[in-house]
Amino acid sequence: MSKLKLMKGNEALAEAAIRAGCDAYFGYPITPQSEVLEYLSREANKRTGMTVLQAESEIASINMVYGAAGTGKKIMTSSSSPGISLMQEGISYIACAELPCLIVNVNRGGPGLGTIQPAQSDYFQSVKGGGHGDYRLIVLAPSTVQEMSDFVKLAFELAFKYRNPIMILTDGALGQMMEKVELFEQQPREDIITGWETIGKPEDRPSNVITSLHIKPDKMEEINIHLQEKYKKMEENEVRVETIDCDDADYIITGYGLVARICTKAAQLARDKGLKVGVIRPITLFPFPYKTYFDIADNVKGILDVEMNAGQMIEDVRLAVNGKIPIEFYGRMGGMVPTPEEILEALETKLIGGKDE
Amino acid sequence: MSEQTIIDEIKTEENLVYKKPEALKDTPFHYCPGCAHGVVHRLIAEVIDEMGIQSETIGVAPVGCSVFAYNYIDVDMTEAAHGRASAVATGIKRVLPDRLVFSYQGDGDLAAIGTGETIHTCNRGENVLIIFINNGIYGMTGGQMAPTTLENMKSTTTPFGRDVSVMGYPLKITELVAALPGTQYVTRQAVYKPGLVRKTKKAIRKSFELQKENKNGTCFIEVVANCPSNWKMTPVESNKWLEENMLPFYQLGDIKTPNGRK
Ligand SMILES: Cc1ncc(C[n+]2csc(CCOP(=O)(O)OP(=O)(O)O)c2C)c(N)n1
Numbered sequence: 001m002s003k004l005k006l007m008k009g010n011e012a013l014a015e016a017a018i019r020a021g022c023d024a025y026f027g028y029p030i031t032p033q034s035e036v037l038e039y040l041s042r043e044a045n046k047r048t049g050m051t052v053l054q055a056e057s058e059i060a061s062i063n064m065v066y067g068a069a070g071t072g073k074k075i076m077t078s079s080s081s082p083g084i085s086l087m088q089e090g091i092s093y094i095a096c097a098e099l100p101c102l103i104v105n106v107n108r109g110g111p112g113l114g115t116i117q118p119a120q121s122d123y124f125q126s127v128k129g130g131g132h133g134d135y136r137l138i139v140l141a142p143s144t145v146q147e148m149s150d151f152v153k154l155a156f157e158l159a160f161k162y163r164n165p166i167m168i169l170t171d172g173a174l175g176q177m178m179e180k181v182e183l184f185e186q187q188p189r190e191d192i193i194t195g196w197e198t199i200g201k202p203e204d205r206p207s208n209v210i211t212s213l214h215i216k217p218d219k220m221e222e223i224n225i226h227l228q229e230k231y232k233k234m235e236e237n238e239v240r241v242e243t244i245d246c247d248d249a250d251y252i253i254t255g256y257g258l259v260a261r262i263c264t265k266a267a268q269l270a271r272d273k274g275l276k277v278g279v280i281r282p283i284t285l286f287p288f289p290y291k292t293y294f295d296i297a298d299n300v301k302g303i304l305d306v307e308m309n310a311g312q313m314i315e316d317v318r319l320a321v322n323g324k325i326p327i328e329f330y331g332r333m334g335g336m337v338p339t340p341e342e343i344l345e346a347l348e349t350k351l352i353g354g355k356d357e
Numbered sequence: 358m359s360e361q362t363i364i365d366e367i368k369t370e371e372n373l374v375y376k377k378p379e380a381l382k383d384t385p386f387h388y389c390p391g392c393a394h395g396v397v398h399r400l401i402a403e404v405i406d407e408m409g410i411q412s413e414t415i416g417v418a419p420v421g422c423s424v425f426a427y428n429y430i431d432v433d434m435t436e437a438a439h440g441r442a443s444a445v446a447t448g449i450k451r452v453l454p455d456r457l458v459f460s461y462q463g464d465g466d467l468a469a470i471g472t473g474e475t476i477h478t479c480n481r482g483e484n485v486l487i488i489f490i491n492n493g494i495y496g497m498t499g500g501q502m503a504p505t506t507l508e509n510m511k512s513t514t515t516p517f518g519r520d521v522s523v524m525g526y527p528l529k530i531t532e533l534v535a536a537l538p539g540t541q542y543v544t545r546q547a548v549y550k551p552g553l554v555r556k557t558k559k560a561i562r563k564s565f566e567l568q569k570e571n572k573n574g575t576c577f578i579e580v581v582a583n584c585p586s587n588w589k590m591t592p593v594e595s596n597k598w599l600e601e602n603m604l605p606f607y608q609l610g611d612i613k614t615p616n617g618r619k
Contacts, residue, residue, distance in 0.1 A: 024451060059473070061444075066445055067444065067445035067447065068452045070448075090438060093438050198415050198433035200412050200433055200453075200456050201431070207431050209433070209434050210436065212436065
């Protein structure tokens with residue numbers, strides 16, 4: 001009896017939310033992620049009693065998440081780029097107040113209203129803060145429909161481990177495409193009350209307050225130091241990265257999410273031509289796998305960074321490699337997806353040195 | 358007799374006429390002299406005490422002068438982003454439907470930046486209480502125009518008085534939410550006279566009772582309030598000004614009750 005199902009990325013993610021024991025979802029329709037809200041509206045409440053509410057905006061959604069996450073329950077929202085932009089103030093509040101929750105960004109091409117086609121142009125926004133103030137989210141970048149499901153469970157585990165918002169950063173193609181997925185077992189919806197939650201104050205404890213306001217600068221600095229220490233722990237413990245055929249590689253192609261799969265295909269094409277090419281796929285974009293790049297840089301001649309944007313993750317790759325080897329970039333923007341052939345050509349012309357050079 | 362002995366002699370149960378509600382913390386209010394925020398905080402605390410609902414109540418503080426409401430009202434509270442208190446309250450109530458949830462918001466918070474959240478919270482008929490302090494001005498940021506600033510009323514951003522042809526009209530958001538099917542009890546009160554204070558307290562109590570008893574929708578209490586500091590008046594002058602200028606426009610009384618419109 002096979003547990004395999006054929007599902008759209010967005011639906012696998014929604015199904016995973018139900019199975020992870022998520023207590024509530026608040027969201028607003030936007031292509032290419034509306035299936036998450038639709039699927040949950042159809043399935044969630046009748047199966048687990050999960051709350052699903054279509055809010056009047058992404059601003060309302062994220063603030064509902066803020067309120068609900070303050071009760072210690074498993075809470076999530078999802079949106080796509082313009083909607084995620086609207087949520088940034090709320091995400092900053094949630095990060096400062098240290099509330100666990102899951103935010104999913106099914107990235108589409110921008111800037112502005114842009115396009116509904118897939119893109120990775122929200123890397124900076126997701127990884128470097130996005131909203132105001134010094135804060136970080138753990139950012140998970142799935143590259144298969146399977147990971148769209150698995151990372152929901154992982155995200156909730158990390159959210160509660162660190163009392164921090166977690167982002168799944170994916171794109172319109174992964175959200176829309178169908179693949180086989182093995183779903184994990186239904187988890188119970190259970191309250192994990194540890195003492196900080198705003199759930200009604202019993203007589204024997206002082207009232208709990210969830211706030212991001214600390215008007216005295218010394219106190220606010222203390223909060224910041226605490227947050228930075230937490231982010232440091234994430235950097236120490238939560239880096240996730242996949243390396244493919246890197247052991248004997250002369251060159252590396254790197255990309256995350258959907259692009260990593262295209263890079264893997266490009267690397268195969270390169271090997272068919274006798275070029276030894278490996279792939280580095282960061283799975284956590286924050287914390288970023290700096291060390292992997294730094295170490296591999298001693299053994300390879302160069303890295304081609306491929307993204308569906310104008311070059312954002314490449315800044316972290318450069319930081320990681322710290323000038324040891326050349327790093328080149330190949331990107332498509334505005335909803336265009338690179339082909340393996342394009343990537344191979346970029347590798348040959350930009351990094352290895354073109355035939356006509 | 359020492360001072361302490363005299364105090365101890367007076368401080369007996371039978372002499373007790375007035376005391377700080379249990380649901381108020383010991384923190385001294387930071388509010389300006391004559392400000393209504395402290396009075397309304399106290400009323401909320403009194404109702405919480407009298408109904409014995411401290412352990413079931415969760416509050417949401419706004420951004421505005423009452424941003425620190427959680428330093429005074431002794432229940433679990435969340436401090437919302439500017440304007441979003443009713444969305445935060447929605448989030449809490451949706452996952453904890455048996456708790457009593459209230460938001461506490463100023464006019465800028467509720468009727469300008471948070472208008473969308475206010476209308477939709479009320480329109481969904483969330484079973485929460487929204488307490489709306491309308492002082493006709495932005496207190497916290499130093500006296501700028503609010504959506505509720507009266508025509509010709511001066512503020513730092515309407516230094517010659519609110520010109521409605523340029524700045525638009527004072528917004529009666531309370532009448533607006535009363536028109537929505539999602540609200541069950543909508544009332545406008547004030548706290549500048551003892552009799553009115555008692556009425557406001559009744560309205561708060563009634564709202565918590567309704568929230569406890571039924572799931573018939575949002576309760577919404579506007580409190581027409583003064584802001585002596587930013588109106589640049591003494592507390593007494595500000596109360597007089599409120600009575601003579603605010604109340605003719607923002608008329609007190611129930612706008613909608615659970616048993617039908619008034
Ligand atoms: C997003 C955002 N915009 C603006 C502000 C600045 N701000 C703080 S309080 C406030 C107005 C508060 O006025 P009101 O809601 O009427 O409450 P009051 O202070 O009068 O009680 C403003 C504009 C903010 N904190 N956040």
